[in-house]
Amino acid sequence: MYQFENDDSQILEQLLREQIVAYNQAHFDAQRLPLGCKFVDENQQVVAAVAAQLFGNWLQINWLWCDEKARGQGLASKLLSAIELKGKQLGALQVQLDTLDFQAKPFYERRGYEVKYQLDNYPCSGTRYFMEKSLS
DSSP, X not given: OOOOOOOOOHHHHHHHHHHHHHHHHTTXXXXXXXXXXXXXXXXXXXXXXXEEEEETTEEEEEEEEEOGGGTTSSHHXXXXXXXXXXXXXXXXXXEEEXXXXXXXXXXXXXXXXXXXXXXXXXTTTEEEEEEEEEOO
16 A cells, blocks of 8 residues: 655655656667856856756757856857857757746847747746757
8 A cells, every 4th residue: 555645855856857767768869968168257266157968969958147247248159159069069950948038038039049839927927938949
């Protein structure tokens, strides 16, 4: 007999992630390869960075950030171009990311990304955009 329990812990979330990833690996012939690059200042402090992963034919951009003091200098554009090139060199044909309505949608659109899906009223009154771009 099974017993129901509430469990809001990160331990449970991590266990589920591990189990689902292990199950999925039997159906995918692809490994996740972490990719990233950054700009640092004279004190070696990160002022702008991008973190992504290659998964099969897809480059998934997880995070792209630029410190306020470093904005307006083209660093985010350089990071985006660099990570796209890195992904393409490793076999990515498409790139995917998501952004919120108050973040960088116009920035990505200027660089060829298109909205493929959007969640309205996210998380309460905003919009979350899922965007893609071909790398071929």
